[in-house]
Amino acid sequence: MEGLFKFLNIFVLVFLIARDLVNSTNVQKRFEYKYSFKPPYLAQKDGSVPFWEYGGNAIASSENVRLAPSLRSQKGAIWTKNPLNFNEWEVDIAFRISGRGRIGADGMAFWYTQAKGSYDGDVFGSSDQWVGLGIFFDSFDNDNKHNNPYIYAVVNDGNKKFEHHSDGTTQQLAGCLRDFRNKPFPTRARIEFHNNILTLLFHNGMTNNEQDYEMCFRVENVFLPKSGYFGLSAATGGLADDHDVIHFLTSSFGASSSVPGQPVLTDDQQRLQQEYLEYQKKLEQQKEEYRKDHPNEKEPDLEDWFESDNQRELRQIFQGQNQIYEVMKELNRKLDEVVGKQERTIGLITQQTGAVGSNIPPAQGQSSPPAQASGFVDTIRRHEVDAMFNNQNQMVNSIRELRQFILEAKQRIDTVINNQAKAPTAQVQAVGYDTQSIINEVRDGINHVKSNVAQVASQLGQGYKCPQISCVSLTTILFVVVLQLAIILGYNLYRDSKDSQSKKFY
Incomplete structure (x- = not known):
């Protein structure tokens, strides 16, 4: 009964559409x-x-x-x-x-x-x-x-x-x-x-x-x-x-006149109407002449040549039904394609899950799954699909982190290579190397000054002696030297700390 009601509803709908189409053709x-x-x-x-x-x-x-x-x-x-x-x-x-x-x-x-x-x-x-x-x-x-x-x-x-x-x-x-x-x-x-x-x-x-x-x-x-x-x-x-x-x-x-029912005929329309009436008279005369020449022939029934309004409506209804049938058949075919694709996808997932699950031993306290009946294959379950997707997501995240780490290491190596290319003679020195070299330079400078003073004294005479009263005491000289060394040492420590901080960015 439900199918019959659906068919009747479709039939009535198509009939109304066909009737509207027929009525709409009457509008000029x-x-x-x-x-x-x-x-x-x-x-x-x-x-x-x-x-x-x-x-x-x-x-x-x-x-x-x-x-x-x-x-x-x-x-x-x-x-x-x-x-x-x-x-x-x-x-x-x-x-x-x-x-x-x-x-x-x-x-x-x-x-x-x-x-x-x-x-x-x-x-x-x-x-x-x-x-x-x-x-x-x-x-x-x-x-x-x-x-x-x-x-x-x-x-x-x-x-x-x-x-x-x-x-x-x-x-x-x-x-x-x-x-x-x-x-x-x-x-x-x-x-x-x-x-x-x-x-x-x-x-x-x-x-x-x-x-x-x-x-x-x-x-x-x-x-x-x-x-x-x-x-x-x-x-x-x-x-x-x-x-x-x-x-x-x-x-x-409808008519372009503002008053309905009173159309205004132009000269061309009147001329065409007159020609139509003349052709109608000529057609009637030819019919009379044909009847006189062929008195034994029966006049054909013109109604059999043309379809009636009911026949036209039925034809339009059947055409609409055929179109509906074709559309439903096309939808059914597409639905079968979708169902087939779903079945193939489920089969592939089941095969992959079976291949992965066959290598996994059962947990302690659990027995292996029972053998299936002949001709019946157990399908994949929802929680198994979720577990597989979670494992894949974790693997993807791990690969992304490893890739990011490799990229960072590569960038640092490229930076070191570029710095070495800019200064190829540079060498890594110990922290106290600069301080020791400066002390050695100061000591060499003092020795050079002492040698110069000795040369000048020898030129002035063998009996020359330094004055007894000194303008600058030895303590003052030592204090100045120690102060300079402290300043130089602090500057070197500050520069080394800056260099170590800048290397952290590479």
Whole structure:
């Protein structure tokens, strides 16, 4: 019974989808070039866009319209010159919002309002307290809730001020969290207003498929003013992005006349209708002539040539079921592949664990595991896998520490080799070597002075003698010598300590 209920649910769902598709074909859709722009030759030589007007910091080129450049405190907008002469519409917008920063600001807005907005307003570059619809592509998080970039719709009757500090959280009809900044392909938004239902489909710009849309929001019972204006605007703040619109394509539903049920026929349409009536008369005449020439032939039943509405619905239902069956078969095949990969992985882990565990003797007080039954192999357990992973992690950490130690030793050896290359004649001396050499030098100097004094005395005469009264006593000389030796010794000790400290860094 449960399978039957599932089948019935799928059948009803496919039937409703098929019915919607059949009904949607009855809606006439017409492209409105006076409310659209697209490249190439988007802007004329004088910089104007046909049927549109722009201002503020907006710039129009042959390929796109840059509403706001990536500079601080820039605002710009573009609006249709004439109001709409239809009430239900669909708009396809292709745009790029890109910048160097990780966070962008402030964003872009789509407008359908009763009157044109300004070109340097407070709400994404347009006027506040508008009458109509505004759909905002907000790229800056003003309320610090980490929910941006965000797309949302706000309907205003002209009496409400937009709550920019809270990103319009309490005023929006619906919204969705979508990232539309810095995408490889242009992002797109398809906005549809039909039967008082507002729908927005979004293309994230990650693929080049123009039909890769996803639902952002759908709101019923939305009432908008008649004969409004289309507009686009953008603004930057302390942060800045380039806000480029590549195309803006508008289509209307039903007749373009403002009064339903009274379509206006042009001269071409009247001429084509007259030709159609003439061909109908000629066809009837040819049928009468054929019946006269072939009186015995029966007229074919034209109903057998064409399928009825019920047959078409059944055919569409069966086609939908076949597609569902193909998708489920593909999912089943992928599931089998995943299960097969899991089984192979478990088998490899089991083999490795058996090879490692066969060389480990059982602990004292424990007996070896019993032999398994023929044809049955025990699989690896969770705690064994955890133990194996822990051992591998410990081995990896030990290898990393050993590698770090080897690198440090290598760096020290390289430093010693470089120092020896800079001073190849340097030799390691004992701590007291410098002090002993200095004492020897002082002693040699005193001996040299004594020899010089003896030579001078011999030249002055054999009877020359030193004066009895000495200006400097022997004690003073010894004190000065000892003081110099102490200073030299202290300096050498200080220098050796500095050298030993500097060697610790190698």
